[in-house]
């Protein structure tokens with residue numbers, strides 16, 4: 342890989358460096374999946390980058406356009422993809438080493454089938470500036486994998502914050518999922534850009550209080566909480582939502598709008614690892630899915646709703662991600678994150694990270 346900074350690279354050069362991290366080179370095969378006329382600049386850059394690296398590459402362009410990925414709409418309504426039922430396209434994608442997904446296949450049965458064939462998948466839909474700012478490197482992978490080993494060996498996760506959160510997750514039921522922004526492992530999915538890891542508590546093994554504090558981010562609202570939101574969680578279910586301000590009302594109303602008891606389940610839990618991701622970015626740049634917010638260094642990423650991606654049975658469409666600041670997270674009483682700072686050698690960044 343080039344030793345140049347991502348900040349001075351063209352988009353083509355960025356895609357080339359990314360594909361090199363994904364193990365693409367002479368003799369590799371790459372397919373870029375797209376729909377309609379969406380993201381043609383991404384398609385062209387990845388195809389050209391693949392060829393410059395000596396790979397054989399082609400585009401699978403679907404005609405339908407069932408999802409909106411641009412702007413504030415985001416990709417919150419996931420489900421059927423334009424790939425569903427298109428057997429020849431699915432087979433073509435299963436035949437390559439790497440699929441670059443520009444349509445958002447995540448959570449679809451088609452994605453699982455493609456991964457099961459040994460094909461790895463890289464999701465890439467975020468604004469180019471975000472791809473550049475959060476460009477991954479091998480050190481990030483090593484740190485995320487070191488964190489995953491700790492998380493995978495732990496029996497209990499607990500997190501607290503000064504606002505009054507104190508919640509425990511019984512671990513061991515679900516696997517640990519890593520995201521470090523590239524993938525060179527057969528059958529593995531990743532998302533450029535990202536940097537975090539997560540698992541899930543046992544379905545009835547999450548108990549305590551989560552106090553979302555002002556400044557914590559609530560997705561899909563893409564906004565910072567201005568007032569506290571207090572969640573009471575018993576045996577893996579949210580049994581009470583309250584707070585003195587508008588935020589608690591909006592949170593409760595959003596969950597209620599799904600008219601689904603499973604909306605009150607607890608989804609993944611983990612922490613952010615990426616030094617280049619910025620907590621404050623939503624104040625001036627609301628584009629994209631919010632990978633800055635989910636990845637920023639030392640956040641505790643609390644989430645509600647489905648756990649299907651971990652292998653669980655909760656498939657509710659109500660999914661809320663809450664990257665929280667200044668939390669302390671422990672695994673079997675070993676501090677991993679203390680007041681929003683990662684404290685374990687090998688997991689923490691060697692660089693100084695601005696608070």
Ligand SMILES: [Fe+2]
Nearest residue numbers: 644660661662
């Ligand atoms: Fe999530």
